[in-house]
Amino acid sequence: MEPRMSNPAMVLPEAMEGFQMLQAAVDGAGMPAKTMGLVHLRASQINGCSVCLEAGECSAQAMGEAPERVFSVANWRQASCFSDAERAALALTEAVTRLGDNPDGVPDEVWEEAARHYDEKGLAALILSIGITNVYNRLNVTTRQVAGTWS
Numbered sequence: 001m002e003p004r005m006s007n008p009a010m011v012l013p014e015a016m017e018g019f020q021m022l023q024a025a026v027d028g029a030g031m032p033a034k035t036m037g038l039v040h041l042r043a044s045q046i047n048g049c050s051v052c053l054e055a056g057e058c059s060a061q062a063m064g065e066a067p068e069r070v071f072s073v074a075n076w077r078q079a080s081c082f083s084d085a086e087r088a089a090l091a092l093t094e095a096v097t098r099l100g101d102n103p104d105g106v107p108d109e110v111w112e113e114a115a116r117h118y119d120e121k122g123l124a125a126l127i128l129s130i131g132i133t134n135v136y137n138r139l140n141v142t143t144r145q146v147a148g149t150w151s
Contacts, residue, residue: 004143009136023132029125031118034065035089038082039126040133041073042093047137050147085117089126096130 009016026036037060044052060070072079076090092114095106114123139145 001144001146003145007143007145008139019132019135022128026125026128026132029121031122031125031129033063034060035086036125036129037063037065038069038073038076038086039089039093039129041070042076042090043097043130043133044137045074046094046097047134047141049137049140051140051145052133052136054147088114088117092126093130096127097134 005011009019037056041053041056041060044056057070061067066081069079069081072081073090076082076087082090088110091110092106095102095110099105114126118126
């Protein structure tokens, strides 16, 4: 498969700078890196972004994430290897990524469970991270970027 075009964030480097600044703010919020990695993987799975899945899996390995946890993200509800806080983050990820699937957007019970585990700063970091991942997913899938090569 050939990409349709270069990644739009590379065509407009100022856009990439903005993404990097936003990511730096999220990274500085104090959320567990492994939780944020799981969130990135789940949104990327839902959106079918092979570029972000490959990058997320490599990042998880580099952080020392257990392979069974990486492989179980798609089936997190049935897997026993995730904490309640991670499950809340993954549920929020699915709700935010699939906004059009629910007439209420993010259901109250999903929000309340996430808010039970994360303070306002943590929730802000989660929501922004989910949003950033969804943007990257949409750029990559739309332009048919190829995993293993990023242009």
